[in-house]
Amino acid sequence: MSEPVLTVQDLRVRMDTARGSAEIVNGLSYSVAPGETVAVVGESGSGKSVSVMALLGLLPKQARVSGTAVFRGRDLLRMRERELRAVRGDGVGMVFQDPMTSLNPVLTIGRQLTEGLLAHRRVSGKKEARERAAQLLADVGLPDPRGALDRFPHELSGGMRQRVVIAIALSGDPALLIADEATTALDVTVQAQILDLVARLQDEHDTGVVWITHDLGVVAGIADRVLVMYGGRCVEDGTVDDVFERPAHPYTQGLLGSLPQLHDDEPGGRRRELVAIGGTPPPPTDLPPGCVFWPRCPVRGHERCATEQPPLTAVGTAAGDGSGGGDVPHRAATFYDAARDAGEVGA
Ligand SMILES: Nc1ncnc2c1ncn2[C@@H]1O[C@H](COP(=O)(O)OP(=O)(O)OP(=O)(O)O)[C@@H](O)[C@H]1O
Ligand SMILES: [Mg+2]
CATH class of the missing domain: 1.10.260 (434 Repressor (Amino-terminal Domain))
Structure with a gap:
């Protein structure tokens, strides 16, 4: 496979909030290949916007960002403001959640x-x-x-x-497009037109795309891979097919709870929102010691989930190292194999 356009490694963002200093993004790693679309999903407040604003130096000065984010061989997180501005104008296209800000x-x-x-x-x-x-x-x-x-x-x-x-x-025919809820406010016909336009751009220029959305229909329609965020962490990632058909993290399983069908993305089709899960996400100033989803988790598949942060582990391997077997690993941050242990867990 060709060199990724963007490789993010161990991205962390700490910010002062009204309730004290908090780790808003906590060790995010992913890459985007040329022409590939990576969708980022997760509830409100999970750190999706902060994680992409951090890449382009768009967070308030007080934010402390660490990790690396290599775009065309150079680390965005170590660029000066002037260089970043150049990258934002030429190379990376960005659509913010609030259009007035841009x-x-x-x-x-x-x-x-x-x-x-x-x-x-x-x-x-x-x-x-x-x-x-x-x-x-x-x-x-x-x-x-x-x-x-x-x-x-x-x-x-x-x-x-x-x-x-x-x-x-x-x-600017960008090499990388970062879109944060870009089409959420638009009606379905206009949305379909824009998604087509982006697909054309990707065909012509091999643009890598990071697409943040609440709309699972859009994810199914345009994404190659999906990254599920919760409490500033990636709790699951993999190809759209793997994650949608065999979600391995209880949080992802909850989100996809009532997803009707994959590939039902015809223009004018119904929009599918993420499913509401009981309870609310923890504030970033008060994350639980173990799995971030533990307090709301209906499964609680392993006692270690309460006290230790489960690492991202390849799904389907007993003790995977997260690298998986295929080109695109399917990983979930769990201490147990949800698919294998389905009979025991929650029984
Ligand atoms: N400038 C800021 N200063 C302090 N805290 C912030 C700032 N911006 C965001 N946060 C906090 O960071 C967390 C993540 O916010 P973020 O905007 O990334 O969420 P999101 O996943 O994009 O949510 P949504 O789906 O609602 O857009 C939230 O708890 C939010 O309150
Ligand atoms: Mg957001």
Whole structure:
């Protein structure tokens, strides 16, 4: 397999919160191959947004970030602000959860789109930049794309702004696209159009994608791999087929509880949200000593879960080392094999 576009290793983020200092992201490791889509799922507050903001130096100054995140051979976590800004404009495209944070309220949409195109010499001049910008807006399904060029962000609806942000993120043909709930607020037809657009970009430019979403239908439709986060940790990862068909962590099993069918992603199809699990996630300032999911876990498959953090272990191996056998290992942070022990656990 070719070199990953992004390799994240042991990413940790500690921040001061209202309730004290807390480890918001706790040892996250994953990689994204060219053309591959990795979906990140997990309940609200599990650290999904913080984990990707950390990669691009977008967290508040007080955040302490450690680990490595190698993009095209260089560690993003060790770059200076200037270099990071260059990477954000050329190489990595990012769509934030809140579109207003990435739009400048005092510049027209056209200006914000053409600036990047001109700065990175993707067009020969202003006229071509405007043409290209209008095309990008048409691609994301914005009505009257030409007219939109001369408007300011506040003159557009939330969904339109979101599409503008997506257009900007895609405008540089990025090697890596990080999308945080990018299509959650959009209606299904527009969402389908944008997912197609991203797929086309991936075909043409081998773009690696990290896609954060609550929508399991989208995960099934676009992702190659999925990473399940809980309490700042990865509790399970693997191919979408492995994780959806044989979820091995009780948290993942809970999330997928009522998932109707895999590959039922036709445009206009029903959206499937993550299933609500009884109880609430622990605040990051007060994580349990063992498995982060222990207090809510209906299975409690092993007594060690209460006192020790279970490491990510290859599913289906008695004492796996997490590297698995195939190209993409299926791993879960459990002390027991949920599939093998299904008969005993909870019986
Ligand atoms: N700037 C900040 N300062 C302090 N704590 C923060 C900050 N941003 C986020 N947090 C905390 O970090 C934790 C993870 O937040 P994050 O936004 O990453 O969650 P998320 O998984 O993206 O949730 P959602 O699905 O709601 O978007 C939360 O407990 C949140 O309160
Ligand atoms: Mg978020």
